[in-house]
Amino acid sequence: MKKYAVIYRSVLMENLQYxxxxxxxxxxxFIFIFVFICLWNYMYASPGELIAGYTKEQMIWYVMITEGMWFGTRSATVTRQAATDIRNGNIAYLMNxxxxxxxxxxxxxxAEWGIRLPMYxxxxxxxxxTMVGRLPGFRPISLLATVPVILLGITINAxxxxxxxxxxxxxxxxxPFQWLYDKMLLVIGTIFPVEIFPAALQxxxxxxxxxxxxYGPAKLVVDFSWEKFLEIVAAQMIYLAIGCGLMFFLYGxxxxKLHVNGG
Incomplete structure (x- = not known):
């Protein structure tokens, strides 16, 4: 673990300079969120109205949370670095x-999002x-349970x-596969919560x-419940295991394949 701690610290210090x-x-x-605040202010015609079970404040805060995660964790490291290393042959050096x-x-x-995410x-x-006001019903104590869920969500995505x-x-x-995955993630669960879609698709x-x-991390922030928390954490554990298994399998x-072909 010490070698990964060294890598983390070196990359963290490097990114602090930027x-x-x-x-x-x-x-x-700011522009993105401003547009969505205007959109939802228009969609919620009357005070106290609910859309898909969300108040206007909950809906706007939901979008700000998911977009904050989206902007705060964007990086070419998990999107392009491995693909580039494989294409240019650098993987043969790094895997040793x-x-x-x-x-x-x-x-x-x-280490990269460790700088970006807190800023966003x-x-x-x-x-x-400033623009929306306090989130109704929000309990700061619930963040103790929500923060680990956010970190797990970022890890699963990576x-x-x-x-x-x-x-x-x-x-x-x-x-092209990265693009499809990103667009699904952006439209379903980031810009709009799952409840906004037809019940048959949910x-x-x-x-x-x-x-x-x-969806899970943002949902817990705007409408926390222990039942939903346990449901999301259980799903995260399953997907983390599936994702890690798939990652190690593909890499192995x-x-x-490189060894067989003399790479």
Whole structure:
């Protein structure tokens, strides 16, 4: 574990030098959230109205939380690094290092969002309190249970994105699959909560990683319940196990393929 701690610290210190550059991304986030605040203010015609079981404040806070996670954890590390290393042959050098390549990529990614996410969280809270107001029924104590769920959701997303990158061992370009995954995640569960979609589709969405990556953590913030908490954590444990199993399987098969072909 010490070698991964060293990797984490070195990447963290490196990214601290670019905190100002990260802050420039606030402009895109502000515009995006401002547009959605205007949209939901228009959609909620009367005070106290519910849409899909959400009040206006809950809906806007939900979008700010999920978009804060989206902007705060975006990185080419889990999306492109593995695919690039495989295509240019650098993987043959990296896989002989005294660490597991996939864990190295995940550690590096964690250090990157360890800088970005707190910055976007602070921005989200500031915008929410200024432009929307306090979240009705929110209990700060519930954050003790919600923060681990958020971290698990980010990890699950990273594992699946890295798994998609690893298919570059067999295909030329994995970017189209990354694009499809990102757009599903963005539309279902990030911009809109699962409840906004037809009831016939909701059980299907709850069987996908979308339920555990963005919807679950944001749902617990805006409408916390211990029943929902246990349901989401159980689903996260299952998907984390599936994602890690898939990631290690693809990497192992890919490395074996390189050895067979003399890579």
């Amino acid at each position: 905190a100002v550059n990260i802050a420039f991304g606030f402009i895109s986030y 290092k005294p660490y597991h390549y996939t864990l190295y990529v995940l550690t590096k990614y964690t 969280a602070a921005l989200s809270i500031s915008m929410g309190l 594992v699946f994105k890295l798994s998609i990158s690893l298919i570059s061992f067999w295909i030329e370009d994995s970017n 059980p299907f969405f709850k069987l996908t990683p979308i339920y555990t990556v963005c 098969k890919g490395v074996k």
